[in-house]
Amino acid sequence: MTATSDEAGRPTQVTFGIRLRERVSQRGPLCVGIDPHPSLLEAWGLADDARGLDAFASTVIEALAGQVAVLKPQSAFFERHGSSGITVLERTAAAARAGGALVLLDAKRGDIGSTMAAYADYLDPGHPLAVDAMTVSPYLGFGSLAPAVSAAKAYGGGLFVLARTSNPEGGEVQLAGSSTGSSVAQQVIDAVGALNADSRPDGSVGVVIGATLQRLDVDISMLGGPVLCPGLGAQGGDPVHLRRLFGGYEGVLLPSSSREILRHGPDLDALRSAAAAMAEALGPIV
Amino acid sequence: MTATSDEAGRPTQVTFGIRLRERVSQRGPLCVGIDPHPSLLEAWGLADDARGLDAFASTVIEALAGQVAVLKPQSAFFERHGSSGITVLERTAAAARAGGALVLLDAKRGDIGSTMAAYADYLDPGHPLAVDAMTVSPYLGFGSLAPAVSAAKAYGGGLFVLARTSNPEGGEVQLAGSSTGSSVAQQVIDAVGALNADSRPDGSVGVVIGATLQRLDVDISMLGGPVLCPGLGAQGGDPVHLRRLFGGYEGVLLPSSSREILRHGPDLDALRSAAAAMAEALGPIV
Numbered sequence: 001m002t003a004t005s006d007e008a009g010r011p012t013q014v015t016f017g018i019r020l021r022e023r024v025s026q027r028g029p030l031c032v033g034i035d036p037h038p039s040l041l042e043a044w045g046l047a048d049d050a051r052g053l054d055a056f057a058s059t060v061i062e063a064l065a066g067q068v069a070v071l072k073p074q075s076a077f078f079e080r081h082g083s084s085g086i087t088v089l090e091r092t093a094a095a096a097r098a099g100g101a102l103v104l105l106d107a108k109r110g111d112i113g114s115t116m117a118a119y120a121d122y123l124d125p126g127h128p129l130a131v132d133a134m135t136v137s138p139y140l141g142f143g144s145l146a147p148a149v150s151a152a153k154a155y156g157g158g159l160f161v162l163a164r165t166s167n168p169e170g171g172e173v174q175l176a177g178s179s180t181g182s183s184v185a186q187q188v189i190d191a192v193g194a195l196n197a198d199s200r201p202d203g204s205v206g207v208v209i210g211a212t213l214q215r216l217d218v219d220i221s222m223l224g225g226p227v228l229c230p231g232l233g234a235q236g237g238d239p240v241h242l243r244r245l246f247g248g249y250e251g252v253l254l255p256s257s258s259r260e261i262l263r264h265g266p267d268l269d270a271l272r273s274a275a276a277a278m279a280e281a282l283g284p285i286v
Numbered sequence: 287m288t289a290t291s292d293e294a295g296r297p298t299q300v301t302f303g304i305r306l307r308e309r310v311s312q313r314g315p316l317c318v319g320i321d322p323h324p325s326l327l328e329a330w331g332l333a334d335d336a337r338g339l340d341a342f343a344s345t346v347i348e349a350l351a352g353q354v355a356v357l358k359p360q361s362a363f364f365e366r367h368g369s370s371g372i373t374v375l376e377r378t379a380a381a382a383r384a385g386g387a388l389v390l391l392d393a394k395r396g397d398i399g400s401t402m403a404a405y406a407d408y409l410d411p412g413h414p415l416a417v418d419a420m421t422v423s424p425y426l427g428f429g430s431l432a433p434a435v436s437a438a439k440a441y442g443g444g445l446f447v448l449a450r451t452s453n454p455e456g457g458e459v460q461l462a463g464s465s466t467g468s469s470v471a472q473q474v475i476d477a478v479g480a481l482n483a484d485s486r487p488d489g490s491v492g493v494v495i496g497a498t499l500q501r502l503d504v505d506i507s508m509l510g511g512p513v514l515c516p517g518l519g520a521q522g523g524d525p526v527h528l529r530r531l532f533g534g535y536e537g538v539l540l541p542s543s544s545r546e547i548l549r550h551g552p553d554l555d556a557l558r559s560a561a562a563a564m565a566e567a568l569g570p571i572v
Binding site for chain 1: 457
């Protein structure tokens with residue numbers, strides 16, 4: 001973990017929010033998903049097994065860990081291959097961090113109490129699958145994520161809480177209204193904003209908001225932390241649309257793309273060029 | 287997977303809903319959680335590592351796989367130990383099924399599209415961590431779970447969708463109201479009910495409703511499938527309270543207990559007696 005020292009010379013952690021801001025300043029705001037979908041493995045001429053997975057992930061790391069701010073492995077595609085898939089995921093995360101990228105584990109975990117705390121152990125630098133940040137899901141109520149918030153604080157890690165996604169059925173839950181009148185998604189955003197009160201706009205707890213929403217139906221002005229925006233390169237998820245949705249937001253916007261980049265592999269230069277072109281197109285949004 | 291044949295002699299799967307009903311008829315309605323929490327490992331004199339995890343899980347399997355209807359490993363406590371933890375989880379699930387229990391993976395996964403499909407591969411008998419059923423989370427909208435519903439149908443597996451949990455903050459999301467007036471939890475229950483229309487009351491898609499809710503603030507009369515009720519043995523989660531909450535429901539009620547049983551280990555007979563006593567106390571609720 002990155003460390004510095006406080007006024008008394010004791011080592012202190014640089015928070016995830018600060019590290020993310022630094023990395024994005026240096027490398028641009030692009031997050032690239034590592035999604036070894038069976039069809040992508042096939043397109044790259046790889047077998048749909050742990051060995052194919054390893055070749056796929058190693059190539060993405062070699063191409064991009066030194067270039068993009070954040071790499072986001074999708075846990076589901078590694079879990080498909082059981083413990084051997086998780087072994088590959090462990091190597092992937094370690095190699096990505098060693099190469100200079102921050103690693104955001106896309107796992108959407110959500111539980112209560114000691115179970116939630118166990119999931120949040122991914123933020124512990126001593127975990128075999130240690131990562132810088134992870135996505136979490138608030139279906140059990142935002143308060144149920146408290147053990148993960150504590151872990152993020154203790155380890156200098158980050159969280160991205162699902163708030164408002166752009167899949168067509170997302171609104172059923174996310175736009176339902178609470179007794180206070182605001183939507184579930186807005187409640188999540190407000191709760192995250194309260195956590196970031198002392199560290200805005202570079203708080204370490206962020207939210208997930210889809211890049212392809214037609215319009216932003218939540219208010220993020222008081223969020224105080226990063227926004228992961230998946231769907232870049234998909235229908236409607238382009239830099240112009242992102243500016244329209246999020247223009248003026250002072251926190252870090254982290255647009256994420258997976259297949260739009262990955263389809264250029266396994267050629268290393270083609271992967272790098274695709275990521276560079278997208279990062280450049282994104283430049284002005286942050 | 288259990289298989290039989292249809293009228294034309296072709297092999298067909300027995301659905302999860304039917305298998306669950308059979309198992310519960312034979313063994314009583316108890317589900318025992320396999321939650322190797324660090325404090326439980328310590329209480330059993332085991333190290334908090336993959337070897338301790340393996341000893342813990344093997345003991346629970348040896349004691350209970352031949353006795354209880356369902357064993358429910360909590361993924362988080364295995365994930366804590368990385369790929370070696372998942373190796374133990376794979377062995378645990380296989381041994382539990384070989385011993386005659388149904389295995390419900392408590393993982394609360396939720397995503398969209400091909401990512402959700404990848405998580406649902408746990409229901410594929412060919413997966414290294416093949417299970418009979420898994421818990422899923424609908425924060426991205428019930429429709430986002432469609433790939434898991436398809437997988438459950440294809441493989442004869444089961445799903446338990448988070449609906450109404452009894453942790454204090456659960457209502458923030460689950461009791462929020464949709465534009466049609468019903469709560470998020472009720473919408474989930476109604477959607478599950480529609481899926482089970484042709485197989486009620488033994489549908490293969492169930493829901494999770496906390497055993498310790500003060501009162502049942504949703505209507506499950508049209509659910510048509512099983513209800514997993516975690517929290518048995520915890521404050522208020524006793525058979526009398528369960529009868530009050532769910533009395534008269536025609537589907538399978540599956541109360542679940544973890545520490546209330548596990549604290550009797552590692553002695554095999556003590557574990558068996560604790561589970562038998564609880565199953566007997568539950569007897570009349572189904």
